[in-house]
Structure formats: structure tokens, C-alpha cells
Amino acid sequence: MAFPTRTTSAPARRPRAAPLVSALVLALTLTACGEGAGGATAPGEAPDTETGSTVPADPVGTTVPPSASGASSPGRTIPPASTTPPTAPATTQPTAPPAGGKQVRVAVYFLHGERVSPAPRSVTAPATAAGALRALLAGPNGFERGHERTTAIPAGTELRSLAVRDGVATVDLSGRYDDGGGALSMRARLAQVVYTATRFPSVTSVRFALDGKPVRHFGGEGVDLTRPVGRADFEDLTPAVLVESPMIGDTIGSPVRVWGTANTFEAAFGLRIVDAADRTAAQVHGMASSGSGTRGTFDLTVPFRTARGGPGELTATWDSAEDGRLVATAEVPVTLRR
Structure with missing residues (x-):
């Protein structure tokens, strides 16, 4: 059985919209580029003053140095590294x-x-x-x-x-x-x-x-x-016993505060004050807060007696761990006041 043949006409073709879409995409692209150059800086970044792009914030506030090869990153110019050490104004x-x-x-x-x-x-x-x-x-x-x-x-x-x-x-x-x-x-x-x-x-x-x-x-x-x-x-x-005070040339009266640091065997040391005639005005033993390889601190008040004022010397000593002999480690010329 033969079927009749149906004839249909093709629908009318719509005008192509590709040029309009392309123009819209191009406009959006240009708009996005403009925001990237002049928009807000992301948190944790500092603006690159050369181009307006952003670079990681420098933790010490110095100029970001160029790469090891000397080439700048694409799209921006990095100024040469400053030769001035970082300062805090x-x-x-x-x-x-x-x-x-x-x-x-x-x-x-x-x-x-x-x-x-x-x-x-x-x-x-x-x-x-x-x-x-x-x-x-x-x-x-x-x-x-x-x-x-x-x-x-x-x-x-x-x-x-x-x-x-x-x-x-x-x-x-x-x-x-x-x-x-x-x-x-x-x-x-x-x-x-x-x-x-x-x-x-x-x-x-x-x-x-x-x-x-x-x-x-x-x-x-x-x-x-x-x-x-x-x-x-x-x-x-650093001397085994570093006397920070008194210092060379100081005039001292009794009692005198003697402080400093020490790194001696078992943290022990001695202090001796003599006058111009080498007569002992004071002799004491002290202990630092640590010793035997670890430097510790000390702060002593030392009374002394002298027959007359004038030139004198404060000497710090310690006992050698090797042979027990007394080692003079600091000699501080001072003026004694009666």
C-alpha cells in the first residue's frame, strides 16, 4: 500500500548572533582586566607601586628583591633590591x-x-x-x-x-x-x-x-x-668571669655592688679587692646562676675596708677544673673611697 508523500517547507533561518556574543565577551574581558589593575588589594598583600599589581607583603617592609636570575616576574617590574639594611624609622x-x-x-x-x-x-x-x-x-x-x-x-x-x-x-x-x-x-x-x-x-x-x-x-x-x-x-x-660593674677607672665605696656573668667550673668564683700597697680590702666567694659550660649571672654586694683611699684593683678568680690552680680572669683598676 502506498502512502501519500507529505511535503513540508523548511522553517525560516534566524539571523546569526555570534558577532553580538563575541562583542559581549570582549567587553566583559576588558572590564575584568581593568578591575585587576586598579581594584582593591587582597588581604595580606601590598600594592606594587611600579605597576599597580599586587605582590606578597614583605614582613620587614623592605623592597621585594629580584629573582636569582635577575629577571622580573611577568606583567610587572620589580625594583632592584635596596642596598640599605632594613631599618625601623x-x-x-x-x-x-x-x-x-x-x-x-x-x-x-x-x-x-x-x-x-x-x-x-x-x-x-x-x-x-x-x-x-x-x-x-x-x-x-x-x-x-x-x-x-x-x-x-x-x-x-x-x-x-x-x-x-x-x-x-x-x-x-x-x-x-x-x-x-x-x-x-x-x-x-x-x-x-x-x-x-x-x-x-x-x-x-x-x-x-x-x-x-x-x-x-x-x-x-x-x-x-x-x-x-x-x-x-x-x-x-669572653673572660670566664666577666665583671660588668664596676668598670675600669670607677671610684667605689663600701659596700660595692659587683655584677656580671660567669662560666666557671661548678659556677664558683672569687672576688678580691686590694689597695695600692696590695693589701687585701675584701675577699669573697661567689656563685653564678650556672656554670661548667653554661654562662650564668651574678650580682653581689661586697663590703671592704681600706686604711686610705686611692688606687686599687678588683680581681675575679676561679679554680681551674684541670688542676685546681687559681686563675685570675678579670682585673679592674678602680679608685677606693674610704
Whole structure:
């Protein structure tokens, strides 16, 4: 059986919408690009002032350094890494002595033999840490040199800047600081600066820079300075009993407060005060808070008697763990007051 053939006409074709869609997509794309360049910065990021894009916020507020290859990231320009060490403006101290102001007593650290030894100085507040470092760079005075105090810091070294942030002092010195000297001299001059800076409670360690450039390895011996260094890094240049006070040249009366640190066998040590005729004015035994490889602290009140005032000396001693002999570890010339 044959079926009749149905004839249908094709529906009318609609106009193509592709050009309109393409234009819409292009407009949205351009709009999105515009928001990415000038929109809000994401949390935890800082705007890149060169291009307006965002880069991870630097935790210490310094310029983001270029990559190791020296190439910049695509789409933005990174300025060259600053050669100036990071500073905290709120705690940056001026390197020039301020006019007027209150005089404050500080300590600077020279060398007695091959060990650090404090000496008193007066500096003008409020830039006391910078003042102490300038006084250190000036070297020991005649009285101190006469009692064998020396310095490993080259003459002519200048303090360029000092900034303290989170307990770390960034000390920028002139290039003279690394002139000459062997391994011992290089470590000794570092220890002098570290001890002087860390005498202040706000400073626990030191970073070094020379002529504005951070120092990672110091001197021909390549002393490692890739991290901040503190007093513990120079234990070999610290006397077994370090008398922090009184200091060389001080005038003392009875009783005298004697304080400092010690790293001796079983934490034991002795203190002796003598007059100009070498007569004993006081002799006591003390104990530090720790010893036998761990440096501890001590703080003693020592009464003494002397027939007459005048030159004297405070000596710290300890018993050698090897043979029990008495070892003099600190000699502090003082003036005794009756």
C-alpha cells in the first residue's frame, strides 16, 4: 500500500548572533582586566607601586628583591633590591651627637688580652646606643691604654647608621671596619660591637652592614654573618668571669655592688679587692646562676675596708677544673673611697 508523500517547507533561518556574543565577551574581558589593575588589594598583600599589581607583603617592609636570575616576574617590574639594611624609622638613632641633652652613662667594650672588657663612657640622650658605638670607635683613652686595654677596630671607622627592630640592631659601619687583621682580629672587632650594642636591654643581637651593604661573610676568613649574632657567638672571646660593674677607672665605696656573668667550673668564683700597697680590702666567694659550660649571672654586694683611699684593683678568680690552680680572669683598676 502506498502512502501519500507529505511535503513540508523548511522553517525560516534566524539571523546569526555570534558577532553580538563575541562583542559581549570582549567587553566583559576588558572590564575584568581593568578591575585587576586598579581594584582593591587582597588581604595580606601590598600594592606594587611600579605597576599597580599586587605582590606578597614583605614582613620587614623592605623592597621585594629580584629573582636569582635577575629577571622580573611577568606583567610587572620589580625594583632592584635596596642596598640599605632594613631599618625601623621609629627606633632609628641619629649618628651625629645631639646638641645639649642629658648625659647618660654607658659601657663600651675594649679588649684586655684577647677578651672583651667594659669601660665607662658618658653620652648624650636620647641617642645613647649610637653614642656608645661612636665612643667605642674612638678607642680607649690614655688611662685605659696604660692598663692594657686595646681595640681591634681600625682607626677611622665611622658609624653610618643604627636601627633597632624586634631586638635586632642593624649597625652600618664604614668600609674601614674590615681593613687588615687575621681571624682573631676580625672576630674580636665583631665581639666589641656586639657586646657594646647588647648592653642595652632592647638589643639581643646584631646585624652588620658596611657602606650600606648587608654583610654575609666578614673579612678574608669569611666569618659567617648570614644571621644576627649575639654574645653567645663570642664565648671564646669572653673572660670566664666577666665583671660588668664596676668598670675600669670607677671610684667605689663600701659596700660595692659587683655584677656580671660567669662560666666557671661548678659556677664558683672569687672576688678580691686590694689597695695600692696590695693589701687585701675584701675577699669573697661567689656563685653564678650556672656554670661548667653554661654562662650564668651574678650580682653581689661586697663590703671592704681600706686604711686610705686611692688606687686599687678588683680581681675575679676561679679554680681551674684541670688542676685546681687559681686563675685570675678579670682585673679592674678602680679608685677606693674610704
